[in-house]
Amino acid sequence: MSYDPVMLLEAYRRMRAIREFEERMRREVQMGTVPGFVHLYCGMEAIAVGACMHLRDTDYIGSTHRGHGHCIAKGVDIGAMLLEIYCKADGVCKGKGGSMHIADLSKGMLGANAIVGGAPPIAVGAALTHKTLGTDGVAMAFIGDGASNQGTVAESLNFSAVLKLPMIFMYENNGYAEFTGTGYHLGGADIAKRAAAFGMPAEKADGVDFFSVYDAVGRAVVHARAGNGPAAVEAFAYRWYGHFEGDMQKYRGAGEVDRLRETADPLVKFEARLVSDFDIGADELREIDEEIIELIEDKVAVAKAAPKPSNDALYTDVYGSY
Amino acid sequence: MSYDPVMLLEAYRRMRAIREFEERMRREVQMGTVPGFVHLYCGMEAIAVGACMHLRDTDYIGSTHRGHGHCIAKGVDIGAMLLEIYCKADGVCKGKGGSMHIADLSKGMLGANAIVGGAPPIAVGAALTHKTLGTDGVAMAFIGDGASNQGTVAESLNFSAVLKLPMIFMYENNGYAEFTGTGYHLGGADIAKRAAAFGMPAEKADGVDFFSVYDAVGRAVVHARAGNGPAAVEAFAYRWYGHFEGDMQKYRGAGEVDRLRETADPLVKFEARLVSDFDIGADELREIDEEIIELIEDKVAVAKAAPKPSNDALYTDVYGSY
Amino acid sequence: MAIKTYREALSDALAQEMRRDPTVIILGEDVVGGLGGTAGEDEAAGGTFGVTAGFAAEFGRRRVIDTPITESAIVGAANGAALTGLRPVAEVMFMDFMGVCLDQMLNQMAKFRYMFGGKCDVPVVIRTLMGAGFGAGPQHSQNLYAMLTAIPGLKVALPSSPADAKGLLATAIRDNDPVIFCEHKLLYGETGEVPDGEYLVPFGKANITRSGTDVTLVAFSRMVLLANKVADKLAREGISVEVIDPRTTSPLDRDAILASVGKTGRLVVLDESDPYCGMASEITALAATEAFSSLKAAPAKITPPHTPVPSTPHLEQLWLPSLERIENTIRATVGKRAA
Amino acid sequence: MAIKTYREALSDALAQEMRRDPTVIILGEDVVGGLGGTAGEDEAAGGTFGVTAGFAAEFGRRRVIDTPITESAIVGAANGAALTGLRPVAEVMFMDFMGVCLDQMLNQMAKFRYMFGGKCDVPVVIRTLMGAGFGAGPQHSQNLYAMLTAIPGLKVALPSSPADAKGLLATAIRDNDPVIFCEHKLLYGETGEVPDGEYLVPFGKANITRSGTDVTLVAFSRMVLLANKVADKLAREGISVEVIDPRTTSPLDRDAILASVGKTGRLVVLDESDPYCGMASEITALAATEAFSSLKAAPAKITPPHTPVPSTPHLEQLWLPSLERIENTIRATVGKRAA
C-alpha cells in the first residue's frame, strides 16, 4: 500500500487530537466539570484514525459508548463535540445527547450509542442505503470485544453477508469489557474468526500501529466499495484508562498501564515511522501538537462558557410533527 | 461406536412413531380437525431420534415450532401430545399450549417454542442447572437453519462456551426457513463453522442417516457430559412437507419432494442398515409399525373425543400465587 | 371508490408510495420469498399474508428485500436506512416478535431525533400483525401497542377499516417520524370502500364511526367493528352510542374524545389489549382527569382478562371481548338494562 | 434494626436467601468481575453498584456467575435454570436494556406456566436499575415498569425504601413466579431502618407511608420520597395527605387504593414514567371506574412529559416531577391554593 504524506499528516493530526482531547477530558472529569459518563479512547487512537482515513463524509460509521475517538477520526468538529459533551445549546446535538450520543450526520457519523450492540444494525442500514441507491459508499460499525458477543452483532454480520452490503465490521479488541477480560468473556477467543464464519474476509491488525490498521481496513474498504459485500477487521489495542472515568481497574495487573504507555503508545509508534520512513520532521509534528492543544484549550473554554439549552428544549425534537 | 440392538429397535420405534404421527396429523389438518398451526417433521426423523437416543429423562431439550418429532424422540407420551394438539383438558399442557407449545418437564422437554431463536437460551439455562448442581446431565437445543441466524443463538453459543456448560447445539438444516432457502439466508453457508468459531467442537452429519446423527451427537454428548463444555452438530435433512400445512411450496423445484421420498427416507435408510448389519428382521419392524399405527389411531380418537378445558381454565395458571 | 379488502388496501398504499417515491423500500422475512431455494428466484410468498405479492416484479428485488430471520437486524437496518435517506417499510411478521427487536424501537428509532438535537429525520415504518382470534396461540396473538404508545418518539397507527389501512399507511410512509403500523390479522379479509388514487388519512384525527348522544364508546382496531355492531343494535332500541376510533394512539386525538365525553357524559373504552396500563386505562384516565365534571356515570373498561392468549379455541373466544359484554356494559353505563 | 442504605439492604436480602437456599444463584455482567483480566481472578467489581461485593468469596463463583454482555442469554439462561430447579437472580444492569432481551420476559418467562398448563414453576428474579436524575442520558434512565406490569405472568416490584428493598427482594426470590425487581438508582444511597434477620414484605400489599383524610397520593419507587416530603409539609398547613406506596404494581393492591380514595374522595398519582399507558393512568382509571361515586374532584396525574430523558442536567431536573409541582397539584385537587 502506498501512503500519501498529506494523508499521513492528517492522520497524525487526528490521532493527536484524540489523545489531547481525551487527556483533557480526563482532567476535566476529575475536576468534576463534565456532566454524565465519559469513556476515554486513549491508547486506541490508531484504530479509529487508521480506519476512518479510508472514509469519506458520505460514508457512515456507527459508534459505541466510547465514541470520542470515532467522532474526531471521522471529522466531527471538535468545538461542536465539546459543546455537546458539556450539554450546551450549540452542541452538535443541541446539548441533548452528551458524550454518549454525539452524532453528526453531515459527517457520516450515525451516533455514539449507549446500548452495547445497538449501533451495528444501524450501520448495516446505512450500508443498505448505499447499495440501494447504487453509490460506492460504505458503512462501518465500531464494535468492542464485549459487544462482539451481542446477538445484534451476529445478526448484522449475517444480514450484511446475505445482502452483500458494503459494510465493514471494525472490531476494537481492547482486552476488556468493563471489568472482565477477553480471556474470559470471548468464546473461541477469536473475533475475526467469527466474522469469517459468516462468510466474509476478516483479518487481524495491530491496533497500536496506524499502518497495520490502515492497511487491513484499506483492503476491507476496497472489497466493500467494489460491491463484494462486507468485510471485517479485528484490531488489538488496550485502553489506557478505566472503563469509565472513576473505574478502579482492579482487574488489571500491576503496572499494566505504565507498561502500555511506555511500549504501546500509538502516537509514539506512528511518529517513529513518520520520521524514519516518510521524511517528516518531528518539529512539524510538534507544531501540529501545539495547534491542537491550543485548539482544545480554546474550545473547552468556549464550551464551558456557552449557554445551556433553554428550558423549552426539553419538549422539542421528540417528533418532527405531532 | 457400538450399537445396542435394544436401543436400535427403540430408535426405530420412535422414528416410525414420528412418521406415522405426522402423516396422520397432516391428514387431520387437511380435514380441518386440528386447531392452530401445525409444522410437520417428516423427513427429519433421524435427527431428533439420533440425537435424543443419547439423552436421559433428566437431560433437557429446547425445541422449536416444529416440535412434534423432538417430543416423541424425547419420550413424551403420544396420547398426552395428541390431547394437547387438540387442546383438550387432559393434554400434556392442559390444552392451553397446543402444537407449538408442547412441554413436558418430567421428560426433560422444555417446550416447543413459537419464537424462532427463543428456546436456545432457555436450554442453556438448563445446562447451567446441571453444571451448578454438579450432575453429569446435559441440555440440547434444536435449532433450524433459519433460527441459526438469530442473535439469541450466537449469544447462546458464546454464553455456554464461556461458562463451559454441558450444552449441545443440535442444528437441523432442512434447507429452508419458511419460503427462503439456505442458499440465500445463511451467510457463510456453514452453520457448524459458526459454532466452531465460538470455541466448541462442531461437526456435520447426514440427517437422513440415523447412524450419522447418532455418532456425531454421541461424541458431542460425551464431550459435554465430561465437563468439557458445549458442542455442536449440524445435520442435513430436507423436510418433506410445507413450512406449515397449507404452504404451496413454490420455492421448491419440481419433483423435489417426490425425489426426497424416494431417495432420502430416513426410515427406509435406517431399516436397510438394521436388516443388513444388525440382523433385525423386517417382520419385527412391521410389528412395530402396526403397533404404532394402532396406537396413534387410538389416541387420535381419544383426543378428539376428550373434554375441552373448562371455561375457568382461561384464568388459571397465569401465576402460581397472586 | 371500490370495494376492497384490508389486505388489498394495504397493498394499494404500499404500491402507491413506492411508485411515488423511489426511496421507499420494503424489507422483511419472505416479503418476496423463493431465494436460495431449488425453484429459481420467482416470488414464492409475497409476504406471509400476501400484502407484497407482485411487488418484486414491479419494483425489483433491490427495493423489495428478503431478509434472514433476524428482527433486530431488520429493524436496525431500517433505522439506519431511514437516517441516511431512504424511507424503509420494514415488516415484523407478528407483533409478538417485538420481544426480539425492542431495543431498535425503544432506544434507537424513538430517540434519534431527540438525542441528535433534531438534526435528523427517522422516516421508518414498521408494519406488524397483531391480534387474537386466529388460533395462533400465546406467542402470536398479542396486542402490544400500549407499550409502544408509551415510548416518546414513536407514532402508533391502528387501522380498523380498509380505507384507513390505505390512508394511514400512506401517511405513515410520508411521515418523518418512526411509525409502528399495527395490522389486525382478523381484519385482513374485511372489505370496505377504499378511495382510488392517492389517499391519505391524517394522524391524530379520530374517526367518529357512529354519532350518538348517550354514551361515548372508544374502540381500537378490530374492536371498532364490534363497537359499531353494538351501537347499531342499541340505536334501534333508542340508546344512542357515539363510537370513536382514534386510529392512532400516538398522536392521540384527545380533543375528539373529550368533546364526545363532554357531550354524552358517559364513557366506555373497548380495547383488545391487557387491562393494565393499556389504552382502556389511558382513555379512562384522560376522561377522569380532563372531563371529570362532564361525567355522569363511572367510565367503564372492556378488555380481555390479564392472561396470555390461550391456544384453546373456545378459551380464546372467551378471552376476547364479546358483543354481549359490550352491550351489557353500555346498558349498565347508560343505566338502562335489557328489556 | 439497623440503619442501612438501600444498597446494603439489597445485599442483605441476597445474602440471606443465598445462605438459606443453595439453589439461589446470581448471574449477570460483572456481578463479580475480574475474570480474564491480567490481575488474577479476584473480585474486580461486585456488581456495577457494589450490591454483590464479597459474594463470590462467600458463595463461590459457581453461584455468583459473571456473564458476557448478552442480556438475552442472561435472562434466557435464568429462565431455563428456573424451569429446571434453580432460583436464579439475574441482573439486567439498566432497565433500558430490556430492549435487547424483552422476548425472554414477554414471550418466555411470563407465559411458561400458562402455556405449559401450570406444570412448572418459574422462580426467576430479574434485578434491574431504573430511573432518571443520575445524568445517565436517554438510554440509561428510563422507568419501564408499566410495560412489564401489562404482561400477564410477570410480577413487578418497586422498592422505595431500604426496608422494602430487603423485604421485597427476599419475597421475590422465594416467589415461584417471575419477578422483575426494579431498583431506582437514586435510591441506592438512601438510608433507613432495616429489620435484622429474615425479613419478608408480601407482594400486593401497599404501604401507607402517611395517613391522611383530604387526598390520596399514590406514588411509586423514588417518587414515594417526594410524596412523603410534600405530605409532611402540607400536614403542617392542615392539608392531610394519605400517601400510598403500592410497592408492587403486579400484583397491585387495588383494595388499599380504593379504600383510601373512598375515604378521601380525592386522588393524585405520582409516577416517574411516561404519562401515557403508565401507572398514573392505571391508578386514575382504577379510581374512576371503581370509586367514581366517592370522587369529589377530578383525579390528577403527575408524570414527566412525553419525551426521552435528556442528557442535559438542568433539563433532566425539569423532566422529573418536582416537589413544587406535586404540592401545587395537591393544593389544586383539594381546592386550597398556596397562602
Ligand SMILES: Cc1ncc(C[n+]2csc(CCOP(=O)(O)OP(=O)(O)O)c2C)c(N)n1
Ligand atoms: C445492552 C447493554 N448491556 C450492557 C451495557 C453496559 N456496558 C456499557 S459499556 C460495557 C462494556 C463494553 O465492552 P466493549 O464492547 O469491549 O467496549 P469497550 O468499553 O471496551 O470499548 C457494558 C457492559 C450497555 N451499555 N448496554
Ligand SMILES: Cc1ncc(C[n+]2csc(CCOP(=O)(O)OP(=O)(O)O)c2C)c(N)n1
Ligand atoms: C422471532 C420470530 N421470527 C419469525 C417467526 C416466523 N417463523 C416461524 S418458523 C420460521 C422459519 C424457521 O426456519 P428454520 O429455523 O429453518 O426452521 P424450520 O421451519 O425449517 O424447521 C419463521 C420465519 C417466528 N416465529 N419468530
Ligand SMILES: [Mg+2]
Ligand atoms: Mg473492550
Ligand SMILES: [Mg+2]
Ligand atoms: Mg429450516
